[in-house]
Amino acid sequence: MTIHSSNPFAEPPDPVRRFRGRIGGAVSLWTAGDGAGRAGLTVSSVMVANGDPASVIGLLDPDSDLYAVLASTGRGVVQLLEWADRDLAEAFGGVAPAPGGPFRAGTWEQTTSGPVLVGRSYARVRFLDSRELGWSVLVVAEIDEIVIAADENPLEHRRGRYLRSRDEDDR
Numbered sequence: 411m412t413i414h415s416s417n418p419f420a421e422p423p424d425p426v427r428r429f430r431g432r433i434g435g436a437v438s439l440w441t442a443g444d445g446a447g448r449a450g451l452t453v454s455s456v457m458v459a460n461g462d463p464a465s466v467i468g469l470l471d472p473d474s475d476l477y478a479v480l481a482s483t484g485r486g487v488v489q490l491l492e493w494a495d496r497d498l499a500e501a502f503g504g505v506a507p508a509p510g511g512p513f514r515a516g517t518w519e520q521t522t523s524g525p526v527l528v529g530r531s532y533a534r535v536r537f538l539d540s541r542e543l544g545w546s547v548l549v550v551a552e553i554d555e556i557v558i559a560a561d562e563n564p565l566e567h568r569r570g571r572y573l574r575s576r577d578e579d580d581r
Contacts (some may be wrong), residue, residue: 420478431453434568440468441478442486442524448513450525451476452503455546456488464553466535467545477547480537485523486551489532493563493574498527508524523554531559 434454441450455469467486470477480486491499498515500506508515518525523534535551542548562576 415485429483431569433568434573437491437495437530437565437567437572438468439489439491439495439499439502439527440476440480441489441526442476442483444520444524447479448525449475449479450502450512452499453488453536456505458553465538466533466551466553468549468551469543470549472542472547477540477549480549480551481540483524484537486537487521487524487526487532488535488551489527489530490561491527492530492561493565493572495527495530495565496572499565499572529559531561533558 421580435456436454438453438456439450441448443449450476451470453468453470457467459465459467468488470480476486495516497506498512501508501512501515513525517528519528520526521534523536526532533553534555535553537549537551539550540547566575568572
């Protein structure tokens with residue numbers, strides 16, 4: 411491994427990565443499976459489409475354990491993380507160590523759709539479809555149930571950094 415003093419993503423500049431980073435958004439944690447077959451992935455490229463039925467759309471890593479478990483079980487959970495969950499987001503994103511696995515952090519409740527981080531807003535979802543899109547896989551899932559928690563300090567991600575929401579009125 412070579413340590414560089416410069417930013418490895420700066421040259422040549424990747425305009426798509428830079429543009430995407432400026433969009434920003436809420437940080438979600440997608441989970442699926444149970445027991446030793448649980449998997450999770452931090453995702454910030456998410457949209458919700460209202461309708462009958464409502465759907466959630468996400469861009470996932472096609473090589474992730476989460477995508478494999480979600481596609482095979484057909485069920486999952488999309489939960490919204492809080493400012494206090496920064497380390498958990500890093501562990502599930504694969505950029506921070508997680509001795510014993512990332513599910514050792516936090517308090518979890520197992521549902522028929524997958525593990526739920528206690529005290530967070532979440533949607534239980536049913537996998538509908540996926541297709542490769544760029545370097546990601548676009549996943550469409552139908553929302554079966556939504557649980558809304560207090561959402562005191564939502565975790566957001568913009569330009570490679572976690573941010574605390576400034577809007578205190580939207581609770």
